[in-house]
Amino acid sequence: MADEILKPTRRLIIVSNELSLPPHKVVKTDSGLLKASLTPDIRANAPDLKVSAYTDDPNTSAPHIERFWADEFQAQPEGKGIAGRSVKVDIEARPKDGEWIFGKGAPELAATTAYVAASGVKKIAEEYLHQPVRWGDGERLTLDSYKTKSNELNAYYSSTERKVSLGHATEAGSSWYGATPEFDPSNPVYNLAQVPEVVAHECGHAVFDAVKGYTALSLSTRSAEVRSVNEGLADGMAFLANLKHSDVIQRALVETGLDLSKPNALSDLADTVGAVFGTAGDNPDRALRSFLNTRVREPGKSYECHDGGEIVGGALYDFFLRFCQSYQARTGSGAYQSIAVAGEVTGALFLNALKFTPDDGSLGFEDYGRGLLLADLSMNQGRHLAQLKEVVLGRGLLTAEQIEATVAQFEAWRDGEVSIPRGSILDGQKALAERLLPTLREAYGLGDAQLEIHRCERDKRGFLRLVFQQPRANKAEEAALESLNKVYGEIDRDALLSQGTFTIVFDPLGQVAGVFNQIGSATNVAINGKRGDGSPSTYSDPSLYLSDDFEIGHKDNFNHLVG
Incomplete structure (x- = not known):
């Protein structure tokens, strides 16, 4: 399969076929869409700037050489770090004799490893999502x-x-009981910039924030589930990044005798980092977290975000294993080829699932489970549906009844009367959203709710997402609060100042692929004593009080690596 160009289907681009095409191929589908993400860099020569960086746990490997174009990797003035088109690292580093080649243990590896890992995440996310990832300041993420x-x-x-x-x-620092824990400053993982999986995990949060910029709605009554999905996908990003490095794959295969259902370098997140948290000396090879876990979601139970994230991360690895095994059995391919194809399909599904979920703070485990099914139904015509059903059911993301209801709902959307004429693909996206709104109100019972266009995104395959927000009754008054912008930032602030969202997704042929009506879902979130509809808050409302002389608690605590 990996060496063939399969005939494109009449309606959609098949992700699994697409991802297995040779990188120099450009295929035009019946819908006229080009697989543009697979075109090579048009510059004549291969990148020749060599950079040393850890691509695996620094306790288990030596630095590897990565290559960059000159405009992708540049030294900041006075040795203050490294800057490129999409990543900026503010960690001191200078080239040695004009080169970025360093041996194991060199302090410069903190900066180079952080840069290599972060830029890799950006490329992976954009490859699988088929759209720009507007992280950091919109173009460049700082580390x-x-x-x-x-x-x-x-x-x-x-x-x-x-x-x-x-x-x-x-x-060394003191423990809760005054004891001094073991601390070895020569252990490279005590400098987390030198651990590529840690960097990739945190950059995974940045990708999540760019795709789903509503994490300020942690005030939602389902905030713990939003955080769990966020953490699970951040762990998943570290896993996907590892699949781009042959040294990590080789170590995993050697460790397990080719059986990746056993603990290995791919299933264990940050192999030796777990040992430096808690009791440092009990197991020097202890990983931070494992995808080979037995966590199953229990409805109604609230999870610490990293524990809940293991449910999502476990589901990702479950699917990866199932696909890898079935692909190898079906094609007779070797381990490396099977892992590569399985990784591409897994990454595309688990990242694109976010496009098929609500765009407000109520996103939870069930929403993400539905998103996985809808992503496959829309992008792959259900090619991997059987395996996904097993995974979401096995991890408790959805019940059997919910799975069948999701599939039935998808078919109902396809048979509905709402669609986009093919000629409208040339229209401006915002203009198209405005023209569609009266039809959407009638078709989906939106009534006369005030709705503002929040996001209009069309990816390179032609999938279009339109997101409308219902603004809070006192949005103008609340938006004027200086501390709101200071604490929550522009994207989060805009999401917080809504009562909910309505999202609709169209496939490349203009047919409905997903509808998510969350209008009114955040009405009970109170800011300075007022609900979203302007009514006074009640005792049980998630509430936020903001004033210029009141210090807000650090809201980023759920984006930490641990705890």
Whole structure:
């Protein structure tokens, strides 16, 4: 399959076939769409700037050489770091004798590893999502490092500042009981910028924030589930990044005798990092988290976000294993080829599932489970539906009844009367959204609710997402609060100042592929004592009080690596 160009279907681009095409092929489908993401870089020569960086756990590997174009990787003035088109690393580093080649243990590897890992995540996300990822300031994500004590070691993505901060433990700290934990400053994982999986995890939060910019709605009554999905996909991003490195794959295969259902370098997140949290000396090879876990969602139970994230991460690895095994059995391909294809299909499904979920703070486990099914039905015509059903059922994301209801709902959308004429693909997206709104009100019972166009996104395959927000009754008054913008940032602030969203997704032929009506879902979120509809808040409402002289608690705590 990987060496063939399969005949495109009449209606949709098949993701699994597309991802297995040779990179120099460009295929035109019946809908006229080009697989533009597979075209090669048009510059004549291969990138020749060589950069040393860790691509695997620094305790288990030596630095590898990565290659960049000169305009992708440039030294900042006075050795303050590295800057490129989509990533900026504010960690001190200078080239040695004009080159970025360093041996194991060199301090410059913190900056180069952070840069290589972050730029890799950006490329992966854009490859699978088939659209630009507007992270950081809209173009470039900043990563920095901060010094801390060993017992406070952590890393986090700030959706306020839209940047990644990576902890570097430089001294031992005291435990809760006054004891001094074990601390070895020569252990490279105490500098988390040197751990590519940690960097990829935090950059995964940045991708999530760019695709679903509503995490401020952690005030929602379902905030724990939003955070769990966020954490699970951030872990998943580290997994997908590992699949781009042959050294990690080789280590995983050697460790398991080709059986990836056993613990391995791919299933374990940050192999030796777990040992530096908690009791450092009990198991020096302890990973931070494992995708080979037995967590199953229990309806009604509230999960700490990293625990809940293991449900989503476990589902991702479950699907990867199923697809890898079935592909190898069906095609007779070797381990490396099967892993590569399985990784591409898994990444495309689990990232694009976000496009088929609500665009407000009520997104939860069930929504994400439905998103996985809808992504496959829309992009692959249900090619992987049987395996996905097993996974979402096995992890408790959906019940059997909910699975069948999702499939039936998808068919109902396809048979409905709402569609976009093919000629309208040339229209401006915002104009198209405005023209469609009266039809959507009637078809989906939106009534006379005030709706504002929030996002209009068309990816390279032709999938179009239109997101409308219902603004809060006192939006203008609340938006004027200086602290709201200071604490929540522009994207989160705009999402917070809504009572809910309505999202509709169209496929490349203009047929409905998803409808998510969350109008009114955040009405009970109160800001300064007022609900979204302007009524006074009640005791049970998720509430936020903002004033210029009141310090808000750090809202990024759920984007930390641990805890």
